[in-house]
Amino acid sequence: MTTTVEADSDLLHDTIYGWNVLRLEWICRALAAGIDDDDDEQERHRVFELRQTLAAAGPAAHPVLVDPRFGRWCAELTALIERDAPALLPAGRFRAACRDAGAFALAARFCRWRDRGQCRDGDPAAPPATVVRVRHDGRVPLPGTGWTLVPGIRHAGLDLTVSVAGDGFAAPGLPGLTVVAERASLPGLVASAGDPVDVAACAADPLLASGPPAVVVERGDDGDVLAVAAPGIAVVRAAASPTERAWHALAAAAQLRAVVQQARLFEQGAHPPEPAPEVAHLADAPQLIRLLMVYRQAVAACCLPDVPAGDNAEVQDKAGRALRSLAGWLGGGGQLSPLGQDLLSELAGHGLIGPAPSSRAAVSSVAVGGALRSGTAHADRLTAADPQLQHILTMLGSPDGIVVNTLSDGRSRADPTIDQLSLLRARSPERYQALARELVTPARCLAEELLLCHLAYVDERFGDAAAGYASLLRQLPHDIDLWRDFAFALRHLGEARLSETVVFRLGDVARAAVQAGVVPAGTGDGHQPPAGRWRTAPADLRRIIAVVEEVSRDSDPR
Amino acid sequence: MIPILGDLRPPSLLSLQMSDKLRGYVEVRPEHGQPVNFLAVLSGAKPVMDDWVPRTQLARLTDMCADLGLVVLPDAQFRALPDQGAVSQVIGRGTLTTTRAYGHRLGDDVHDASVHVFIGADQATVERTLASGWYPLIIGGRANNKPWIDHLWFGQGLGYPECCLRAFAWSNNWTVNNMPYQAHRAIRTAPSMLCNSLMRFSGLTWAAHLPCSYDCPVTMSMSSALRALTYQHCPELAGWIDRLARAPYLVLNEWEAFAFAGARVTPGAIDYSGVTIAPSNRPNLALFEALTGGSRVELRDDLVVVLAADGDVLHVERTAADGFAPRIPFVLEFAS
Numbered sequence: 001m002t003t004t005v006e007a008d009s010d011l012l013h014d015t016i017y018g019w020n021v022l023r024l025e026w027i028c029r030a031l032a033a034g035i036d037d038d039d040d041e042q043e044r045h046r047v048f049e050l051r052q053t054l055a056a057a058g059p060a061a062h063p064v065l066v067d068p069r070f071g072r073w074c075a076e077l078t079a080l081i082e083r084d085a086p087a088l089l090p091a092g093r094f095r096a097a098c099r100d101a102g103a104f105a106l107a108a109r110f111c112r113w114r115d116r117g118q119c120r121d122g123d124p125a126a127p128p129a130t131v132v133r134v135r136h137d138g139r140v141p142l143p144g145t146g147w148t149l150v151p152g153i154r155h156a157g158l159d160l161t162v163s164v165a166g167d168g169f170a171a172p173g174l175p176g177l178t179v180v181a182e183r184a185s186l187p188g189l190v191a192s193a194g195d196p197v198d199v200a201a202c203a204a205d206p207l208l209a210s211g212p213p214a215v216v217v218e219r220g221d222d223g224d225v226l227a228v229a230a231p232g233i234a235v236v237r238a239a240a241s242p243t244e245r246a247w248h249a250l251a252a253a254a255q256l257r258a259v260v261q262q263a264r265l266f267e268q269g270a271h272p273p274e275p276a277p278e279v280a281h282l283a284d285a286p287q288l289i290r291l292l293m294v295y296r297q298a299v300a301a302c303c304l305p306d307v308p309a310g311d312n313a314e315v316q317d318k319a320g321r322a323l324r325s326l327a328g329w330l331g332g333g334g335q336l337s338p339l340g341q342d343l344l345s346e347l348a349g350h351g352l353i354g355p356a357p358s359s360r361a362a363v364s365s366v367a368v369g370g371a372l373r374s375g376t377a378h379a380d381r382l383t384a385a386d387p388q389l390q391h392i393l394t395m396l397g398s399p400d401g402i403v404v405n406t407l408s409d410g411r412s413r414a415d416p417t418i419d420q421l422s423l424l425r426a427r428s429p430e431r432y433q434a435l436a437r438e439l440v441t442p443a444r445c446l447a448e449e450l451l452l453c454h455l456a457y458v459d460e461r462f463g464d465a466a467a468g469y470a471s472l473l474r475q476l477p478h479d480i481d482l483w484r485d486f487a488f489a490l491r492h493l494g495e496a497r498l499s500e501t502v503v504f505r506l507g508d509v510a511r512a513a514v515q516a517g518v519v520p521a522g523t524g525d526g527h528q529p530p531a532g533r534w535r536t537a538p539a540d541l542r543r544i545i546a547v548v549e550e551v552s553r554d555s556d557p558r
Numbered sequence: 559m560i561p562i563l564g565d566l567r568p569p570s571l572l573s574l575q576m577s578d579k580l581r582g583y584v585e586v587r588p589e590h591g592q593p594v595n596f597l598a599v600l601s602g603a604k605p606v607m608d609d610w611v612p613r614t615q616l617a618r619l620t621d622m623c624a625d626l627g628l629v630v631l632p633d634a635q636f637r638a639l640p641d642q643g644a645v646s647q648v649i650g651r652g653t654l655t656t657t658r659a660y661g662h663r664l665g666d667d668v669h670d671a672s673v674h675v676f677i678g679a680d681q682a683t684v685e686r687t688l689a690s691g692w693y694p695l696i697i698g699g700r701a702n703n704k705p706w707i708d709h710l711w712f713g714q715g716l717g718y719p720e721c722c723l724r725a726f727a728w729s730n731n732w733t734v735n736n737m738p739y740q741a742h743r744a745i746r747t748a749p750s751m752l753c754n755s756l757m758r759f760s761g762l763t764w765a766a767h768l769p770c771s772y773d774c775p776v777t778m779s780m781s782s783a784l785r786a787l788t789y790q791h792c793p794e795l796a797g798w799i800d801r802l803a804r805a806p807y808l809v810l811n812e813w814e815a816f817a818f819a820g821a822r823v824t825p826g827a828i829d830y831s832g833v834t835i836a837p838s839n840r841p842n843l844a845l846f847e848a849l850t851g852g853s854r855v856e857l858r859d860d861l862v863v864v865l866a867a868d869g870d871v872l873h874v875e876r877t878a879a880d881g882f883a884p885r886i887p888f889v890l891e892f893a894s
Contacts, residue, residue, distance in 0.1 A: 133859065136861050136874045136876045137874070153871045153874065154869075154871055156858065156861055156863055156871065156874045157856075157858025157859050157860075157861035157863060157874075158858060410649055411649065411650070412649045412650020412653060412700050412701045412702075412703070413650065413653075413703065418705045418706070418707075419705060419706040421707075422705055422706035422707035422710070423706060423727060425707065426707070426710050426723075426724070426727035427724075427727050427728060454705075457705060457707070458705075458707050484702065485705065488692070488704055488705055488708065491689050491692070492689045492690070494685065494689070500634075500663055500664075503661075503697060503702060504661070504662075504663050504697055504698075506697075506698060506700075507698065
């Protein structure tokens with residue numbers, strides 16, 4: 001049995017306040033950045049990789065990254081809270097953020113001290129000294145105080161112990177510490193126009209104005225910390241039940257999204273609103289916060305050891321309703337992260353909510369095949385035919401299905417599954433084998449068919465892989481990822497010339513195959529039959545090879 | 559790719575005394591790039607190496623290798639970008655690696671291109687390594703990458719230790735990780751110069767690969783044999799490599815590393831009299847310039863602080879680990 005308490009240590013509050021402001025800064029920057037497709041692809045990949053790394057980090061913690069866009073930041077906060085998490089890079093921006101958090105902590109202490117009217121020298125209740133680390137330029141701006149400490153560039157990167165003294169600051173190790181009256185802008189908080197945003201403007205922001213948020217620390221009977229929740233992050237002990245983990249993650253997700261919404265509103269207040277598809281769907285922030293409060297109450301009530309039976313049913317019902325509302329919101333906007341999808345499934349599995357909503361905006365596998373066979377439409381992704389396969393796609397970085405990549409899409413690659421399968425095989429052969437056993441032949445859908453091709457490639461069965469890719473290319477002749485995978489399978493089969501033709505004339509072969517694809521299958525499809533080893537190959541492979549041969553014979557217009 | 563700059567800059571290869579076998583190779587490839595790997599292949603210590611030669615030199619290289627019992631198989635042609643950073647129009651530019659080049663077919667007549675070749679003693683092994691040895695090239699305005707598993711097979715073809723390939727699978731991800739830093743973290747004893755591959759873009763290292771740790775026993779064993787071989791074929795070259803491999807280094811990532819001469823290392827700091835920058839296509843020339851004017855460098859968390867002899871701060875370099883090619887400063891002092 002666990003109990004839930006409010007942690008109210010000054011240091012914790014100050015630090016979390018600092019982190020909160022930093023997160024706001026980060027989110028504002030992310031929203032203003034205007035991520036293009038390529039970067040977004042990189043960002044998704046980066047976050048996915050982080051998740052994989054963290055998942056493999058061991059049993060010390062179960063880090064929950066609640067939103068792909070903000071996952072990295074969450075991971076860094078996770079590392080701060082749960083220092084045992086290995087494999088994270090403990091330097092760079094993370095160190096800089098720790099440094100900034102120290103400055104925020106000192107600033108918050110000073111502000112509270114000043115606001116309480118307790119600025120008297122020698123007051124026995126004066127806040128304890130705070131260690132801050134000096135910035136690269138030898139300064140320590142203290143947002144919200146109107147002051148900047150200037151120990152000088154010689155102290156860049158070094159620790160400084162600073163006390164609040166009288167109406168200013170003192171550093172025992174540095175008697176000549178210069179403190180200048182300087183309105184400190186939030187470090188790195190840059191508006192879209194590129195101008196620093198000052199603290200006065202931030203005061204209008206409800207997040208900053210509301211003070212430090214409560215931090216829920218869950219402890220076991222022995223007093224050990226079991227879980228820490230802060231906006232956007234839930235770190236839950238590895239042994240926690242799926243439901244327990246899911247609840248914490250939901251709370252963190254809701255709170256993070258509320259912060260995002262507030263950041264957005266703040267940004268809109270300072271600048272003309274711009275369309276932001278990433279967050280445009282977000283529900284009303286106050287409503288979310290209310291939901292979150294209900295959720296917290298529900299969790300707290302459920303955790304109480306001595307709730308009477310009658311009340312318990314009511315509390316459970318209330319908790320269930322709160323969870324359903326949150327789940328509905330989480331799943332409602334087409335923005336659900338892979339983890340969010342998992343959480344909904346978990347909640348559904350425990351009967352806490354209805355079945356998880358099916359994948360959104362995706363073309364079903366049946367529709368894909370049918371549409372392409374009739375030559376009337378292009379599919380944008382291959383989705384899973386059942387939940388088990390959906391789980392595999394999620395694990396391989398394609399929760400919404402495997403995206404079909406075309407020349408006009410402006411992406412170098414859209415299907416990450418072959419690389420993820422490769423990494424899985426290299427890093428964890430047992431998990432790779434287990435996953436391979438879950439795929440069945442004949443494939444239940446195109447997504448599974450593609451995964452089987454990739455498995456053949458990764459298992460060095462290049463003939464099978466080439467035949468499989470060719471079969472898929474008959475249905476998805478415009479998919480350039482497929483073409484390249486096919487080319488590399490040919491390369492391993494020693495077919496350098498054919499492979500080279502596909503790689504160097506990707507557009508030509510894709511166009512030729514699209515044209516060939518609308519011709520009914522058979523001998524009269526207008527292509528010469530291929531020579532040599534391909535004469536006895538499966539029909540689809542023969543046809544695709546014939547297309548490549550034909551392009552190869554054409555002169556290259558470049 | 560810049561050459562080695564600084565006071566540990568080695569002499570021209572052609573000016574050194576060496577065995578005829580090595581000279582045959584160096585006359586085709588006079589750069590420092592791969593002579594040590596060539597010796598490794600020649601001796602059978604390494605199954606296959608890859609290299610880049612001007613198309614006009616391909617026949618000569620093939621003949622020279624055939625005389626030594628080696629097979630040369632060519633792949634695509636590379637035409638280096640005039641400005642290695644100018645890839646803003648390339649689709650998938652984030653996936654390009656250290657050498658950025660346009661790809662051309664072997665049969666294309668391209669000015670200033672190099673042919674990617676694979677050299678080894680056994681035809682089948684060379685063919686297999688070539689199949690997995692595709693290099694990410696820009697073709698039709700797009701980065702063209704092989705499936706990730708090919709990297710692993712390629713490493714196996716080149717004879718890299720399995721432990722280092724496993725580490726590569728875990729850590730060699732430029733979007734979130736920093737392989738030299740992970741190799742530094744993985745040290746269990748003391749960093750060995752035999753595992754120092756920080757100058758590998760120059761070819762002047764005993765380890766050609768990214769080691770799993772800077773005290774990897776398998777790498778040390780392989781490098782030790784290669785070092786003895788190089789001392790037989792070209793003692794002067796071996797001496798230069800030793801000098802570069804033994805120096806203390808400041809490392810930020812695979813692009814940014816600096817070797818120090820006349821150095822005294824203390825925790826988190828190096829006092830020095832000379833500095834050399836490791837070749838890379840993204841060298842940090844501003845930091846190099848600051849280091850050249852300084853005599854002490856200190857690491858303070860994510861800050862690299864360069865100080866003059868009188869203690870004045872000359873430069874403060876901020877590093878960041880949250881973007882592509884994360885930068886994490888650390889110091890390596892290699893034992894012989």
